[in-house]
Amino acid sequence: MTPGLWPPSGPEIVFLLLGLVALGSGVLVVTTKRLVHAALWLVVCFGALAGCYLVLTAEFVAWVQVLIYAGAVVVLLLFGIMLTRAPTGRSEELDSGNWWAAALVALATAGVLVTVVISGFRDAYAPLEPGRGSAGEIGAGIFRTWVLPFEVLSLLLLAALIGAIVISRTDITGRR
Amino acid sequence: MHVVYPVVLSALLFSIGVYGVLARRNAILVMLSIELMLNAVNLNLVAFDIWAGDRLHSGQALALFVIVIAAAEVGLGLAIVLAVFRTRKTIDVDRLRALSERERADDDAEART
Numbered sequence: 001m002t003p004g005l006w007p008p009s010g011p012e013i014v015f016l017l018l019g020l021v022a023l024g025s026g027v028l029v030v031t032t033k034r035l036v037h038a039a040l041w042l043v044v045c046f047g048a049l050a051g052c053y054l055v056l057t058a059e060f061v062a063w064v065q066v067l068i069y070a071g072a073v074v075v076l077l078l079f080g081i082m083l084t085r086a087p088t089g090r091s092e093e094l095d096s097g098n099w100w101a102a103a104l105v106a107l108a109t110a111g112v113l114v115t116v117v118i119s120g121f122r123d124a125y126a127p128l129e130p131g132r133g134s135a136g137e138i139g140a141g142i143f144r145t146w147v148l149p150f151e152v153l154s155l156l157l158l159a160a161l162i163g164a165i166v167i168s169r170t171d172i173t174g175r176r
Numbered sequence: 177m178h179v180v181y182p183v184v185l186s187a188l189l190f191s192i193g194v195y196g197v198l199a200r201r202n203a204i205l206v207m208l209s210i211e212l213m214l215n216a217v218n219l220n221l222v223a224f225d226i227w228a229g230d231r232l233h234s235g236q237a238l239a240l241f242v243i244v245i246a247a248a249e250v251g252l253g254l255a256i257v258l259a260v261f262r263t264r265k266t267i268d269v270d271r272l273r274a275l276s277e278r279e280r281a282d283d284d285a286e287a288r289t
Contacts, residue, residue: 030196102198
């Protein structure tokens with residue numbers, strides 16, 4: 001007998017608040033006129049999503065999210081902003097001319113996805129028991145069931161690293 | 177926890193990412209929006225893993241793999257953006273039209289006259 005949608009339970013209230021933070025900072029990422037602020041709002045979004053993962057009892061994913069996304073990916077993007085001499089103040093040229101078409105597409109996507117998802121999962125309920133996403137369990141799963149994709153991913157990281165180095169070298173030129 | 181909440185949040189974040197990819201001109205802002213979309217997918221994976229009570233934790237393991245792949249993609253994407261900046265001095269995606277067919281046709285027409 002699944003509980004109704006109203007009133008929301010404690011974890012659901014926390015999840016809704018974190019979700020509002022994530023949505024608000026996500027909207028600010030794609031609409032702000034300052035480039036560096038977009039990267040910083042993305043950090044807020046990642047942090048809110050890490051909180052969402054914690055509420056959903058996926059602790060290991062939450063900490064990996066903070067470590068890798070908020071800690072490494074955003075730093076890389078900030079380096080990119082700095083190395084491409086991007087405007088650091090308010091800039092009017094960050095939005096393309098057909099942003100209204102983009103807004104229409106995004107609204108249509110949102111409409112389709114949200115209606116399909118609500119009509120499909122309106123009655124789904126997940127009882128939250130802590131411990132299902134702990135580091136020990138996820139680690140055991142990765143190194144037993146998912147060990148082959150894990151090894152392939154380390155090869156992929158190596159390939160990406162070598163590729164990035166090759167692309168960045170200025171002494172390797174094309175055929176003349 | 178009703179599964180509707182994380183799944184609707186994921187759908188909305190994905191749409192916001194779609195708007196960012198299509199509307200922003202700076203290549204790095206496009207990459208920021210792609211990261212938003214990947215995060216939405218991760219939230220979906222984790223929510224369904226918790227709902228299904230998967231003993232193999234396939235949703236959470238796949239979310240971790242998506243995080244790793246996104247990190248590799250950002251590193252490589254930034255290398256490409258920096259290479260483009262080095263040669264063309266701009267990363268405004270609306271102005272990078274060297275491969276556009278219409279411009280090549282105009283250049284061929286000019287070269288013939």
